[in-house]
Amino acid sequence: MRLLALALPCLLTTALSAQVGLTLPRSGNTQRSAVTQFIGPVKVSIEYGSPAVHGPDGADRRGQIWGKLVPYGLTDLGFGHRKPSPWRAGADENTVFETSHNVLIEGKPLAAGRYGLHMIAGPDEWTLVFSRNSTSWGSFFYEESEDALRVTTKPSKHDYREWLTYEFTSRKPAEATAEMQWEDLAVGWKIAAPDIDEVYLSKLREELRNTAGFTHLGWNAAAQYCLQIGKNYEEGLAWAEAAVSKPFVGRAEFSTLSTKAQLLERLGRDSEAKEAMRAALNHPSARPVEIHQYGRQLLAAKRVAEAMEVFQLNAKRNGDEWPVHVGLARGYAATGDKAKALEHARKALAQAPDEVNRKNLQNMVKEFGGGS
Structure with a gap:
């Protein structure tokens, strides 16, 4: 009571x-x-x-x-x-x-x-x-x-x-x-949230039917999310295809082609993945740093020969631009050619755009026998 x-x-x-409709x-x-x-x-x-x-x-x-x-x-x-x-x-x-x-x-x-x-x-x-x-x-x-x-x-x-x-x-x-x-x-x-990945995927499906679906960026970001969470590859590939070639929306460029290539690889469609990645690397939109990052991914996966091909492609296309020599230094080091690795590490050190990269490259030069 x-x-x-x-x-x-x-x-x-x-x-x-x-009841009387007043705010009191x-x-x-x-x-x-x-x-x-x-x-x-x-x-x-x-x-x-x-x-x-x-x-x-x-x-x-x-x-x-x-x-x-x-x-x-x-x-x-x-x-x-x-x-x-x-x-x-x-x-x-x-x-x-x-x-x-x-x-x-x-x-x-x-x-x-x-x-x-x-x-x-x-x-x-x-x-x-x-x-x-x-x-x-x-x-x-x-x-x-x-x-x-x-x-x-x-x-x-x-x-x-x-x-x-x-x-x-x-x-x-x-x-x-x-x-x-x-x-x-x-x-x-x-x-x-019992399946947070599915919640995000459901939201992406909904949003791609709205303004996000009117640009290749939306489709590509959705496809990349599938790579990030490690599942939903088939639908992710469909989204990547839309980012590349959907009428009035798709745009074939490094970012969209490389996303498609990665999803094809996750699905075990290796020959198609290599073809798509080749198109991405050779596309005029591919920037030196993007090519370099893909080479780094290959090195991390112990695919040294493929990584070296990518670093050399970057050098052929972009000459002395940053970070071409960083990639070559890492690639040659992975193949065991320390002399070549040291040569390119020194060239990269001279180009270092900031203190963090400069210190990393100084350590790399020391590691390859170049002294202090």
Whole structure:
């Protein structure tokens, strides 16, 4: 009944202001708050009423929140349907948890949607309740039959919080931790995107049907993402083909042709991959640094002879331009010709465009027997 006495005047005053279409101060010294976090393309938000530890009359309720103002377990709130109900996890209207995509909450699946968030408090363990009903007032009309998910979690001590607050306290590429903080306590739970790669791919498919699909850059970037994540090569190749030759959009140049070549290679279509890469390397758009980087990739893959051919092609096409001699130095070193490697390392050192490259090339010269 204490919860009812505290909540009912706020309910009536706030509801009345909404009914007459006026914007008036909220009752009970409680402001509406919201927090949003993206997990990649997945948008997660929590909207809630934020009560204070000090009551509307100024009374300090510290030490009187957990197990008292917020009862442990389910309780009859004295209004609504009068069934044992959880806490509304905030104040006034439903606390609302919304996710744009399917997620895992503490390892359990929750479909994309908008949910009323309730909590069953306890001294050692809490239960989070995600209800399909997100439009009711608080927990007064909570129905267990509308539960979409329940998970358990542990409370922890926290620095003092006057205002109830939700925060995302840890963030990783495919997961985040949400936390409710109030008074001296926090309750957190992990939210994970179960297949973040597929979420991105789905988004790419959608976006390529819009303005991103009106340029070769969009198709090429989507194809490169498939290389980055190491899967979806067939569709990636189709995107690469569009980047090269799609009517009114495609553009055959080093970046698009080399992306196509890499995807063909991942699919085991080696002869086609070599042909596409040859076209990329010999295309007028191929810059010395791009040719050099491809040679470095071949060296890293222990394909020394092929790398040497690429470095020599770069020299034939671009003469003394940076970083032609760097590539030749590395290529000759990989073949065991230290004299040639030293010759080109010295030439590259004389061209070094910045301090980082200069120091690296000085070390290379020393390594090849050129002294200090």
